Amino acid sequence: MLKQTLAAAAGIVALAGVSGVAHAGPDLDAIKARGHIICGVGTGLAGFELADSQGKWTGLDVDLCRGVAAALFGDAEKVKYVPTTAQQRFTALQSKEVDLLSRTTTWTLTRDTQLGFDFTGVNYYDGQGFMVAKKLGVKSAKELNGATVCVSPGTTTELNLADYFRANKMSFKPVVIEKVDEIRQAFFSGRCDVYTTDASGLYATRAANAPKPDDYIILPEIISKEPLGPVVRHGDNQWADIVRWTHYAMLEAEEYGITSKNVDEMLKSDNPVIKRILGVTPGMGKALGVDEKWVYNIVKQVGNYGEIFERNIGAQTPLKIERGLNALWTKGGLQYAPPIR
Amino acid sequence: MSQATEAGPATARPARLPPTTDDGFVGWLRKNLFSSIGNSITTIVVVAFLVWLITWFVDWALLHATFRAETGKDCAKSSGACWALIGEKFRYIFFGSFPYEQHWRPLFAIITMIAMLLLSSDRRMWNWRLAVIWPVGSFITFLLMFGQIHIPVTLIFLVALIAGLGGFLLRRDVADQGERVAYMALMAIGAVYLVLRILGVLPGLAIPIAPFSYVETGLWGGLAVTMILATYGLAFAFPYGILLALGRRSNLPLIRGLCVGFIELIRGVPLISLLIMASLMLPLFLPSGMNFDKFLRAQVAVILFAGAYIAEIVRGGLQSLPKGQFEAADAMGLNYVQKTVFIVLPQALRVVIPPLINTFIGFFKDTSLVLIIGIFDFLSTSNQALVDPLWTGYPGEVYLFAAAVYFFFCFSMSRYSKYLERELNKGTQR
Numbered sequence: 001m002l003k004q005t006l007a008a009a010a011g012i013v014a015l016a017g018v019s020g021v022a023h024a025g026p027d028l029d030a031i032k033a034r035g036h037i038i039c040g041v042g043t044g045l046a047g048f049e050l051a052d053s054q055g056k057w058t059g060l061d062v063d064l065c066r067g068v069a070a071a072l073f074g075d076a077e078k079v080k081y082v083p084t085t086a087q088q089r090f091t092a093l094q095s096k097e098v099d100l101l102s103r104t105t106t107w108t109l110t111r112d113t114q115l116g117f118d119f120t121g122v123n124y125y126d127g128q129g130f131m132v133a134k135k136l137g138v139k140s141a142k143e144l145n146g147a148t149v150c151v152s153p154g155t156t157t158e159l160n161l162a163d164y165f166r167a168n169k170m171s172f173k174p175v176v177i178e179k180v181d182e183i184r185q186a187f188f189s190g191r192c193d194v195y196t197t198d199a200s201g202l203y204a205t206r207a208a209n210a211p212k213p214d215d216y217i218i219l220p221e222i223i224s225k226e227p228l229g230p231v232v233r234h235g236d237n238q239w240a241d242i243v244r245w246t247h248y249a250m251l252e253a254e255e256y257g258i259t260s261k262n263v264d265e266m267l268k269s270d271n272p273v274i275k276r277i278l279g280v281t282p283g284m285g286k287a288l289g290v291d292e293k294w295v296y297n298i299v300k301q302v303g304n305y306g307e308i309f310e311r312n313i314g315a316q317t318p319l320k321i322e323r324g325l326n327a328l329w330t331k332g333g334l335q336y337a338p339p340i341r
Numbered sequence: 342m343s344q345a346t347e348a349g350p351a352t353a354r355p356a357r358l359p360p361t362t363d364d365g366f367v368g369w370l371r372k373n374l375f376s377s378i379g380n381s382i383t384t385i386v387v388v389a390f391l392v393w394l395i396t397w398f399v400d401w402a403l404l405h406a407t408f409r410a411e412t413g414k415d416c417a418k419s420s421g422a423c424w425a426l427i428g429e430k431f432r433y434i435f436f437g438s439f440p441y442e443q444h445w446r447p448l449f450a451i452i453t454m455i456a457m458l459l460l461s462s463d464r465r466m467w468n469w470r471l472a473v474i475w476p477v478g479s480f481i482t483f484l485l486m487f488g489q490i491h492i493p494v495t496l497i498f499l500v501a502l503i504a505g506l507g508g509f510l511l512r513r514d515v516a517d518q519g520e521r522v523a524y525m526a527l528m529a530i531g532a533v534y535l536v537l538r539i540l541g542v543l544p545g546l547a548i549p550i551a552p553f554s555y556v557e558t559g560l561w562g563g564l565a566v567t568m569i570l571a572t573y574g575l576a577f578a579f580p581y582g583i584l585l586a587l588g589r590r591s592n593l594p595l596i597r598g599l600c601v602g603f604i605e606l607i608r609g610v611p612l613i614s615l616l617i618m619a620s621l622m623l624p625l626f627l628p629s630g631m632n633f634d635k636f637l638r639a640q641v642a643v644i645l646f647a648g649a650y651i652a653e654i655v656r657g658g659l660q661s662l663p664k665g666q667f668e669a670a671d672a673m674g675l676n677y678v679q680k681t682v683f684i685v686l687p688q689a690l691r692v693v694i695p696p697l698i699n700t701f702i703g704f705f706k707d708t709s710l711v712l713i714i715g716i717f718d719f720l721s722t723s724n725q726a727l728v729d730p731l732w733t734g735y736p737g738e739v740y741l742f743a744a745a746v747y748f749f750f751c752f753s754m755s756r757y758s759k760y761l762e763r764e765l766n767k768g769t770q771r
Contacts, residue, residue: 055438083715095624318730
């Protein structure tokens, strides 16, 4: 009893003046006892988290939750989704309403420390970009001198925009509009030449709101860093490990060419790395505290990172997002997983 | 008119019809639409505009519309509306993330709620029947939505206590010996059980009723959520508001102060801030791991908010009553409860029906604010349908559809308010 009290007190001191909530107990036990994970998603962003016509959640972030469930329970369907708004998401995680957040949340220092969270990785490297109408004939953001730019107020987006234009000795006329819907309307009705926000948002807006998506292009320049990734609470490192390595497993699977289609044949592979990854040579699952077939389950039921990317936001979808920064490190991108060994 | 100047009594002459240009359709047109050059021009312009608008709409909504399509891309081939989108998404819009193959459950829950509301809108039901309709209707609704309900035995005894107490207070002087004993017995049984339960002598039992699979509130969505939030929000807020209004006019300073403080506090903040308090602040104050259902928190916030507004409306009705009514009731020897229930409220509520229904309509639509705490009501599911990248670019169709559904409910309430005004004011309309 005294030990528990001390532990709780230590937890409170560790988070003193920050979240106001102590998390001493292991979340993993609670999740295992419950039999499913509770995943905080967004309230609807095409390609990332979206309820389809049947009411099933789909998207890049949703597939991460499914992957975690596959690793932990061997069943990707053992997830309950809680839609959270941007304001409400951190409280939902702090108050244990959700086990993890997977909803396009930018990894920053204060969120990682002060709020009492751990970011377990980056499942989408985003950054601020520019969208223009094709008929302007602009090919690069460097040609935007004197442009009218639609931007929302009070965000880092607005500051990044000003910094970028100043650094490149260009001028611009900002059109500052509070509501996202109104910004979109202003841009597509031609009130401004350029619309700037996170590139993923630009792609989604183009696919979802443009009268003719093919009339608009997203310029190649990305002017800020917005690493989006899953978040868990401080206090249960094993749970954080499982979430972290779920993402890495998806990357490793892609790197070694393991897909949901060929994973059964891959079980017979002679490659020692693949044998380790798929649990043919046991040890990895035990180390992580899950079933030895955890990667097999993830890949079989959800897919590798490349498959997930292409299925939800890739070139074949209406969003048409290129891999870019999110390509594997072997292909010039930033997605790099530590070895599973 | 010219006849008046002619000689002879008017009755002696056969009455002539007015000139055809003053009567009938042509006459009506002349009088109302073409009485002057200015009016004629206005008429022609407005008619031309309406014809253009209606042709455009019919053309868009019917003639060139797409009713069947695989994805939104197929709709783009035609210039008209993409109703195929509604066809694809209407189940999601109505029922949200409720398990797809069990959508009949929220459907029947909605039908049950509508039936319950229709029944209780009939004046002939305004008696003990309401006390049957609402518990039965609510039970069916929530059994369908949850799939499984566990009724705590404590609740049954609590209801017995309240029923006994209510009956005793209201009918103390009119009931015969047997009825009074029955009320007292109910009260006694309820009170004894509750005391024993609180002391921990009796175990907390529950009666499980579980015909379907359990569906938690997080999966509820669409029209079912809007209707539950609005119906139960107002059903609880109405009596609560009346109590607040009565409390505000109480002679006891403590009760009056509490009621005034509560009403002003709630009315002084927007509903959004209450919802955010309920969803963001409350969980942080509660002990770690203890969490109320998010839906319940939103429902309580709606009840508190609506209660404060209804209280002020009811207070307006109370103030419109002449003092003589109160004095007459006192002179008859009625106690406070009898006076309020039989004399004051029936008259006060009659006066405030239009503003009350106005508030109801407002709250029906205000429930869409729950989106900000991540609950998917009817408007949110409509919005969600727009996000699907396979079906993009047809917001007009979805919003028109949503507007039509909202209009159906709000217009029905507005018509009912009209009917109720006529019905209840028959006595004063001679």
